[in-house]
Amino acid sequence: MQNSFDDIMEKLDNHELWDFPGGVFPAERKTLSNQTPIEKLAIPARLYVTVKQHIGVEGQIIVDVGQKVLKGQALTKSMNPFAVPIHAPTSGEIAAIHKHVSAHPSGFPELTIEISTDQEEKWTKLYPLIDYQNQPKLQILTAICDAGISGMGGAGFPTHIKSSPKKDIDFLIINGIECEPYITSDDRLMREHAWQIRQGIDILCHLLKPKHVLIGIENNKPEAIEALQVACRENTNYRVCIIPTKYPAGGEKQLIQVLTNREVPAQGLPVDVGVIMHNVGTCFAIADAIFSGKPLIERVVTVTGEAIENPGNIWALIGTPVSDLMAHCNYEQKGQKRPNIIMGGPMMGFSVTSDLVPVVKTTNCILAPTDNEIAGNNEQPCIRCSACADVCPASLLPQQLFWHSKAKELDKAQDYNLFDCIECGACAYVCPSEIPLVHYYRIAKSEIRVEQEDKQKSDKARDRFEKREARLIAEQQARDEKHRLAAQARKQAMASNGNTAKDKIAAALARAKAKKQNASTVHEKPIDPAAAVALVENSVQEVKTEGADTSTKVASSNQRVQAAIARAKAKKASAEVTIAQTELKDKVDAGDVIENKREVKQQDNDIESVSKQPSEAKMKEQGDVNHSHHTADISLQHQKPVKTDNKQLKITAALVRAKAKREAQKNPSSYDALNPEPEANVNAQKNPSSYDAPNPEPEANVDAQKNPSSYDALNPEPEANVDAQKNPSSYDALNPEPEANVNSPQTNISEELAKTEEQQSDIKRRRITVAVAKAKAKKAAQIEAISKEDKPS
């Protein structure tokens, strides 16, 4: 199908070439800038090195703001085959890493490393690969990649990827066409550095092993042709081909067609037809990278246009802002109503949005034309003259593409092979209606790309949505199954243990009944609230009396048991009263135990409890009544009478503990840890003889209290006061453990102690009242609950 290598060589030997369809002949205007040698630009004060300057992905930044960098030092690291690093174009300091206006038609800010130069040009250490012929290919490719070389002709494709094809190569074509008007950077480079370009070709030949090398140069650059012919004279395998000047002969596909008559398939690559093409600038950079180890940090830029006083070619460091180039060449804005600077050529370039747009690796030209050179927007309707179709080098139908692009009929535009358009601008150039056709195509292309991205995203979203739905359904099924199994297990357990459970309930009910009976013997049935209050007071009185009794320290265990029974009775009685007090009941029914969490206290004037009073009173004063760590305290001492000489010590300790608690309330999580352990230690130190822990395993009770409804109310033991304990941790405090009494080695707080002792009795009384009332309410609720259960049974 395609021309064989021999046919092509035969034709080339006869100095014959093929042609590509279409093409235009714009005024070249190259003499503006190609008359003078390439100049060196003074190092700009600031360089803006865009992180991503090629097709592919950006590298990873490996420098920090403020860091000193040397000329040629890598700023990013290649993490991906398609990532190409960038390098510091000169020595200096990283001034910023931020988003800066980009060398893109949109001018959108892109990530840029800003370097404040120090004008010293201190090079980093370079690693040339002079004996590259003896090195493995991979190492040469790595060196090319590490030097940050990407195609310098325009697209910026990473060179190391292009240089490692999987297929055999017939032709390596070196593109020195530079067909766009005004631009002369490759021309000057070929004239001045033909030898180094040839060195670059040598390296590429070593890598690619092509059968033949074709160097294509347009016939409007006789000096460049001569220079390269001289440079390549000894090598018979290299052939300089003189191409007739026609725009866009420098297009990759067009040049391949001209030289080989092979056509690159749509969405294919030149390698598909056995051709690899590199730009002369890329060859120059490859030679730099291999023979001197220099990364790609500068390039030739043509600064031209009639609005510029001294047009010419300049070696510009990558990252040089356009403003520096314009200043160097005396941009005077003459003949321009508004400043207009074009990056690239007049056919394919774009107007820059700011004069701080930096030079990137693909920038070949900065054009400042007068308004006469570039016309305004005079778009007229399409007259269907088909002049555009005649000049299209890709043999497309530009007018159809225009029609569909304008109407946003993107599907139809794609049917007319929109993506084979190389955006050369030939159609727009010949259009008598001055329709900016290429822009319509670009808009359509970008819209199609965005649409494709959206489509991909929506497909992903659909997929994720469906997977999530499936997962939720599966989870729900798993839950249902689990519940079903659990219910089954419960039923079985009920069936097998039914008797014992019933026994337990019966026993509990019996206990409750006995209690009720007991209570009702004390107080018959006071119903109204006033009486209830009286009763509460009554019971408090009783409690107090008992407390007084016990404080005489002759409290034998018998007496205390009696006292407790009496108390319980009193409570029960008042509890019955409060059945009528619906609001309290409601509280309990609703499970609202916040209030009840507070201490429900039966005081028997033990020294212990006395010592606890001030601390809790303090807490109350803080208003922190709802806190879950509030102690619900039953401080009945029914184990051992505590000795009087402990009293002072204990009060002190209690104060300390109160403080600790206050701390703990601020930081509840530390509370549990804070409480028992240090106390135990102190106890051992302070009071070893008299302080015998009567209840060595208080924590054992904790778990039993998780269910308030089955709580001690049913327990005939009177000291187990009603307490809605939701929180097992606060139950620790509830336990009548003597350890909790003596706290801390601190003893020098007797002043505080004196004050608080005065308050003790009052506070205590109040607290008792409140606590008892609450306890009664709770109890009442429980009794009611029990009796409800009782009746049906």
Added chain:
Amino acid sequence: MTLGVAILTALLAIGLLALIFGVVLGFAAVKFKVESDPLVEQIDQILPQTQCGQCGYPGCKPYAEAIANGDEINKCPPGGDITIKKLADLMGVEPTSLDAAHGQEDIKKIAYIREDECIGCTKCIQACPVDAILGAAKQMHTVIADECTGCDLCVDPCPVDCIDMLPVANSTSSWRWDIDAIPIKQIG
């Protein structure tokens, strides 16, 4: 006589053919049965898959099914006029303007969690129809920007209002060419 034979032959031939075709078609109907409604799939392909529920259905697929069953095609604000146009083409009806009752077409947004304010309640995670929010109980949550469809469903459940819907930033890759870039003049 010959006429009768001819008629009989014709009837037999036609009957035989009918029988053969009937068997073939019956077999094909069983063998190549289409499981789901292809129309629903086609509609679902057109819908933007934000799963936002603004149409009143719990996701794009249910709305696709509803459209296939005759519901209006103009209830999808994220899809906007383009989607309506495509649906109209597919369904063979006239394109109508977006039903304002279901919201307005808006610029593309994605959710962003102000992470220092997040309390780790997981409510937004449960609300997200595409699992685009990452996090665990009492841990900070964050939105996977690439996966977010901008459906807005996570904003309301947040108890501390730490989720913003931010417009998707323009980038050079998503930029559409400006028609007023550079006009070309005939230079020669």
